[in-house]
Structure formats: structure tokens, C-alpha cells
Amino acid sequence: MGYSESYPNKEPATPFLNLDQLSALRAVFTEEVTSFKDGMTTLQNALRLFQEYMIGAGKEDAQRQIQDYMHVLNQQMKYVEFFSEVGGAALPTHEILSSALTECREMLHANFAYQVKTVELEPGREVAYYEKAVDYLQQCPDSQVCKTKLAQAHVHMAKLANDDTTAAIEHYVAAIGYDKTLAEVYEKLGQLFQQGGEYSKEASIAKQC
Incomplete structure (x- = not known):
């Protein structure tokens, strides 16, 4: 559209990083969940994203905590699959996770809306x-x-x-x-x-x- 820069360049590394991260997490929780395994996969994907966001100085404790959560979640999934196979029973239905998934969606939606409303536009940007x-x-x-x-x-x-x-x-x-x-x-x-x-x-x- 014929734009040109008329302000000093003050571009940070990643503008709106929090919103980018929240958007990615919201996308994870909008994936369709039709089975217990789908629900566990959704939680695993969310934890992986959290782990990516926790890279950097001063975030080591948070990253270790997320790794512990991922380990527990993976073990839980293996236990459920093992005992279902040994006992000849079907895996639990996804309804058992619906409350946790719904709570995560609502929390992310509220946090995203709050972050959007508190955006402070910087002058002199591209x-x-x-x-x-x-x-x-x-x-x-x-x-x-x-x-x-x-x-x-x-x-x-x-x-x-x-x-x-x-x-x-x-x-x-x-x-x-x-x-x-x-x-x-x-x-x-x-x-x-x-x-x-x-x-x-x-x-x-x-x-x-």
C-alpha cells in the first residue's frame, strides 16, 4: 500500500509474545477430543508448549516442574493402556477429562481477553x-x-x-x-x-x- 517508515525503528525481538503463546495454547485446546487418548494428547501438547515458553534464564525451576508433569502424564497414559489391555477393558471415555479440558479452555480464553485489553501500543513502530x-x-x-x-x-x-x-x-x-x-x-x-x-x-x- 505504499507505506514507508517515518518513525525511528524501535522493533523488539518479538512483539505481542504473550498473545502469540496464548493463541498457540488456545489452538491446542480447540482440537476435537473424541477419546480418552485424544484428551491426554491435548494435555501433552499443551505441556510441550509450556516447556518451550519456559526456556531462558530464571525459568529453570518452572521447566523442571513441567517436565515432571509431562513424565507423570506419560506414565499415567501407559498405566491406563497397560491395565486396559491386560484386563481386556476399553480405555476410559474422554468425558473423564472433559472437566479439566473445559477449565483449561475457559482459563486461556479469559487470560487471552485480559492480555488483549491490556495491550499498550508503542509509538514509532512499523x-x-x-x-x-x-x-x-x-x-x-x-x-x-x-x-x-x-x-x-x-x-x-x-x-x-x-x-x-x-x-x-x-x-x-x-x-x-x-x-x-x-x-x-x-x-x-x-x-x-x-x-x-x-x-x-x-x-x-x-x-x-
């Missing part, structure tokens, strides 16, 4: 940063806090559009769609329309906001 923020913030569409931050993200992207007037207008119009109290945005839109010499389709959209 467009990709704000686009990623928008992707996450849009997942809490009923939150006024998220709407305000969505407007801020679009304002940042409009400023990064530089000579791409169409892109700037699109982002300013999107910002007004989330927050109609932004006087600065109306002023910027007026300037852009004036520079263009006539009101475009975007101008009529802005008027309706």
Missing part, C-alpha cells in the same frame, strides 16, 4: 506491528478499550502511509469507525481531502461516521 495489534484487538470486538486501541492503531498506520493518500484516508476512516471522538482525525481527513481537490468516496464515508 506497519506490521500495528497490523498485528489490530488482528489481536479485533478478537475482543465488544470491548470499548479494544475499540479505542484499534482507533489508535489505525491512526499510527495512517501517519506511516506518508504520500499514499488513499491508504491514509482508509486508516483515518477506520479509526473514526472505532472512536468518533478523535478531533485530530477529522482535521487530518479534511486536510487530505483538501489536498486532493475534491471529496472522494472515502470522504463520503467519513461524513457518515
Whole structure:
């Protein structure tokens, strides 16, 4: 869309890392569970992700604890499979794990929503940063806090559009769609329309906001 960087580059290694990790965990718990083995596999996959996230200085104790959990879970699965085979009985149904899986899903959903609402947008970042923020913030569409931050993200992207007037207008119009109290945005839109010499389709959209 013709963007160029007009702010100093202050890119950290991984923006929104917590949200990335929570998204990966949520994906694990959205997998269909139709058997006891499926449920155990879901828990194992979640623990593996936790183990990956615990790599780094000061996280050794947490990593060892997760390894212990994984060992216990693996042993539990082996015991159940062994005694089911020896006794000629079927494996337990997945319902036995449904309460734990549901609790994990609900906890992750609540934590994810909280983390999204507490996102603090950094000024002076690249467009990709704000686009990623928008992707996450849009997942809490009923939150006024998220709407305000969505407007801020679009304002940042409009400023990064530089000579791409169409892109700037699109982002300013999107910002007004989330927050109609932004006087600065109306002023910027007026300037852009004036520079263009006539009101475009975007101008009529802005008027309706």
C-alpha cells in the first residue's frame, strides 16, 4: 500500500509474545477430543508448549516442574493402556477429562481477553506491528478499550502511509469507525481531502461516521 517508515525503528525481538503463546495454547485446546487418548494428547501438547515458553534464564525451576508433569502424564497414559489391555477393558471415555479440558479452555480464553485489553501500543513502530495489534484487538470486538486501541492503531498506520493518500484516508476512516471522538482525525481527513481537490468516496464515508 505504499507505506514507508517515518518513525525511528524501535522493533523488539518479538512483539505481542504473550498473545502469540496464548493463541498457540488456545489452538491446542480447540482440537476435537473424541477419546480418552485424544484428551491426554491435548494435555501433552499443551505441556510441550509450556516447556518451550519456559526456556531462558530464571525459568529453570518452572521447566523442571513441567517436565515432571509431562513424565507423570506419560506414565499415567501407559498405566491406563497397560491395565486396559491386560484386563481386556476399553480405555476410559474422554468425558473423564472433559472437566479439566473445559477449565483449561475457559482459563486461556479469559487470560487471552485480559492480555488483549491490556495491550499498550508503542509509538514509532512499523506497519506490521500495528497490523498485528489490530488482528489481536479485533478478537475482543465488544470491548470499548479494544475499540479505542484499534482507533489508535489505525491512526499510527495512517501517519506511516506518508504520500499514499488513499491508504491514509482508509486508516483515518477506520479509526473514526472505532472512536468518533478523535478531533485530530477529522482535521487530518479534511486536510487530505483538501489536498486532493475534491471529496472522494472515502470522504463520503467519513461524513457518515
